[in-house]
Amino acid sequence: xxxxxxxxxxxxxxxxxxxxxxxxxxxxxxxxxxxxxxxxxxxxxxxxxxxxxxxxxxxxxxxxxxxxxxxxxxxxxxxxxxxxxxxxxxxxxxxxxxxxxxxxxxxxxxxxxxxxxxxxxxxxxxxxxxxxxxxxxxxxx
Numbered sequence: 001x002x003x004x005x006x007x008x009x010x011x012x013x014x015x016x017x018x019x020x021x022x023x024x025x026x027x028x029x030x031x032x033x034x035x036x037x038x039x040x041x042x043x044x045x046x047x048x049x050x051x052x053x054x055x056x057x058x059x060x061x062x063x064x065x066x067x068x069x070x071x072x073x074x075x076x077x078x079x080x081x082x083x084x085x086x087x088x089x090x091x092x093x094x095x096x097x098x099x100x101x102x103x104x105x106x107x108x109x110x111x112x113x114x115x116x117x118x119x120x121x122x123x124x125x126x127x128x129x130x131x132x133x134x135x136x137x138x139x140x141x
Contacts, residue, residue: 022051080108084120
């Protein structure tokens with residue numbers, strides 16, 4: 001997304017560690033045998049990326065994310081990540097309520113089961129009016 005000039009914001013759980021900061025959380029993940037470690041290494045943030053730690057499911061709940069986005073004058077959010085029917089869905093619901101347009105690429109999120117994925121995809125399209133076209137559609141704009 002950076003190649004298109006879009007800022008990248010990593011939003012991650014703080015795992016209940018209220019003294020942590022994003023780099024500590026990221027380093028903990030990549031230096032363990034956690035299931036997400038391999039993909040976390042692939043998606044390594046760069047120094048010019050933004051990061052927000054969240055205490056629960058939504059990237060907006062009890063975080064400065066909305067202030068950051070308003071400061072960037074963001075109107076549309078591209079949401080990707082895991083788990084579709086939890087963190088992505090809670091974040092997307094809050095973003096929708098805050099008035100953001102949503103693009104949640106159908107190949108940009110995952111859920112534990114196909115059924116959960118399908119339910120989330122339907123929710124994104126029908127309730128949140130999100131654009132769910134694949135990531136390649138963004139890159140080709």
